[in-house]
Amino acid sequence: MISRRRFMLGTAALAGSALTPAAIRAAPAAEPFPELRAAPATAQLLPADTFGPTQVWAYNGATPGAPIRVKAGERVRRRLVNDLPQSTAVHWHGIRIDNAMDGAAGLTQDPVQPGARFDYDFVAPDAGTFWYHSHDRSWEQMARGLSGPLIVEEPEPWLGADRELTLFIDDWRLTGEGMIDEDSLGSLMDWGHGGRIGNVVTVNGTVGPVLPVRAGERIRLRLINGANARILGVSLEGLGPRLIAVDGHPVAPRGLKDDVVVLAPAQRADVVVDCQAEPGARVPVKVYADRSWIDAADLVYDNRAALPTKPSDIKPLAETMRHELDMDKALDVRLDMSGGAMGSMERAMVDGRERGFDELVKLRRIWAFNGVAGDMDEPLFRASVGRTVKLTIFNDTRWPHAMHLHGHHFKVLTRDGKADPDGDWRDTVLNAPMETIEIALEASNPGKWLLHCHMLEHQVAGMKTWFEVA
Ligand SMILES: [Cu+2]
Numbered sequence: 001m002i003s004r005r006r007f008m009l010g011t012a013a014l015a016g017s018a019l020t021p022a023a024i025r026a027a028p029a030a031e032p033f034p035e036l037r038a039a040p041a042t043a044q045l046l047p048a049d050t051f052g053p054t055q056v057w058a059y060n061g062a063t064p065g066a067p068i069r070v071k072a073g074e075r076v077r078r079r080l081v082n083d084l085p086q087s088t089a090v091h092w093h094g095i096r097i098d099n100a101m102d103g104a105a106g107l108t109q110d111p112v113q114p115g116a117r118f119d120y121d122f123v124a125p126d127a128g129t130f131w132y133h134s135h136d137r138s139w140e141q142m143a144r145g146l147s148g149p150l151i152v153e154e155p156e157p158w159l160g161a162d163r164e165l166t167l168f169i170d171d172w173r174l175t176g177e178g179m180i181d182e183d184s185l186g187s188l189m190d191w192g193h194g195g196r197i198g199n200v201v202t203v204n205g206t207v208g209p210v211l212p213v214r215a216g217e218r219i220r221l222r223l224i225n226g227a228n229a230r231i232l233g234v235s236l237e238g239l240g241p242r243l244i245a246v247d248g249h250p251v252a253p254r255g256l257k258d259d260v261v262v263l264a265p266a267q268r269a270d271v272v273v274d275c276q277a278e279p280g281a282r283v284p285v286k287v288y289a290d291r292s293w294i295d296a297a298d299l300v301y302d303n304r305a306a307l308p309t310k311p312s313d314i315k316p317l318a319e320t321m322r323h324e325l326d327m328d329k330a331l332d333v334r335l336d337m338s339g340g341a342m343g344s345m346e347r348a349m350v351d352g353r354e355r356g357f358d359e360l361v362k363l364r365r366i367w368a369f370n371g372v373a374g375d376m377d378e379p380l381f382r383a384s385v386g387r388t389v390k391l392t393i394f395n396d397t398r399w400p401h402a403m404h405l406h407g408h409h410f411k412v413l414t415r416d417g418k419a420d421p422d423g424d425w426r427d428t429v430l431n432a433p434m435e436t437i438e439i440a441l442e443a444s445n446p447g448k449w450l451l452h453c454h455m456l457e458h459q460v461a462g463m464k465t466w467f468e469v470a
Pocket of ligand 1: 400458
């Protein structure tokens with residue numbers, strides 16, 4: 001493996017920074033909920049000895065936003081205040097949430113206009129690693145920094161590690177001046193290919209952070225891929241990683257091929273690692289980016305004597321979400337993906353009318369589900385509460401896609417006709433080019449729910465539909 005520290009993966013043209021300050025509003029009366037203010041801010045993403053702070057959009061001045069922590073079954077209350085120059089909304093990704101609080105602007109709520117506010121108030125029923133992020137123009141707002149961790153703790157503390165550490169991994173496309181590359185926001189080239197891939201990778205909002213550890217420590221890492229479109233490989237070589245949860249959902253502890261966690265955009269993994277180096281050591285955590293491994297963070301061992309060696313077995317997390325799948329009575333739903341660069345899509349429906357490819361390009365709708373490019377008039381399916389739904393998804397494109405269902409978790413049944421060896425429950429799944437996957441869910445949560453690609457440029461360009469549970 002090549003180990004090299006670099007933070008600029010490429011250079012880009014200088015773009016002017018055109019962040020208009022948001023409207024200043026009169027002070028509100030009572031503030032019943034803690035505020036979550038979305039607003040322009042600055043963040044020292046890059047090493048301070050190279051560039052000054054980057055102008056970003058942030059929650060309460062921070063990107064990623066401060067971790068929100070509750071215990072399973074507790075309520076999350078936040079007053080979103082929009083001090084951005086455009087509308088916004090917050091999605092609480094992976095939470096089996098009350099539909100009205102899901103934050104899917106245009107489907108479950110009206111977008112929150114500049115200067116306006118919205119009170120989010122919901123129960124987080126299941127322990128796990130989740131996150132929150134913008135769900136209005138998310139391809140732009142998340143590229144500018146609007147996301148953060150949402151950690152739901154087990155009701156009874158899990159004692160399988162000495163401590164835990166969240167690594168929120170994101171990528172950014174910055175100019176040669178260290179600013180957000182605004183000129184390429186909305187690039188149709190990105191939309192039709194692999195999405196907006198950044199040239200800088202940050203961990204917890206900074207390039208190459210130092211993470212102090214003690215020799216012998218066992219740590220529960222909560223890994224979150226907050227990138228717009230980048231599929232992350234995270235190498236935990238030398239740390240004996242064992243996977244214990246996927247998308248917040250506990251799994252029987254297991255090792256990882258080549259000690260690498262692969263995370264599609266929006267995915268999370270909880271991994272137990274053992275800090276096995278000597279006091280004083282410095283060990284990189286590497287991320288695979290642009291065909292090479294880069295040092296994304298450094299574990300720096302302090303000089304304290306090593307803690308005693310831990311037992312090799314890992315205590316599993318307690319089961320959280322319960323699901324009943326009745327495959328005999330499952331509703332069969334098929335979803336065929338098409339479009340994108342080098343694809344075979346020749347026409348698709350937009351606004352109830354069939355359009356040829358040239359027109360689709362003009363409309364910036366260049367991906368489709370079942371021949372429909374992002375129209376939201378009709379749901380993909382309707383199901384009653386308790387019904388099992390089997391979704392067969394065929395990726396008839398040249399690009400991988402990260403399918404995400406709102407409000408529900410699902411089980412991966414098969415990939416290209418073969419039983420998925422892990423059969424994990426999850427809320428986001430990576431679907432390889434030309435691959436067919438079968439997933440199953442229990443339609444358990446009433447409401448209208450989005451189903452979309454979490455490569456945000458694909459989502460806006462047509463890879464979006466919804467389903468209704470009644
Ligand atoms: Cu996609």
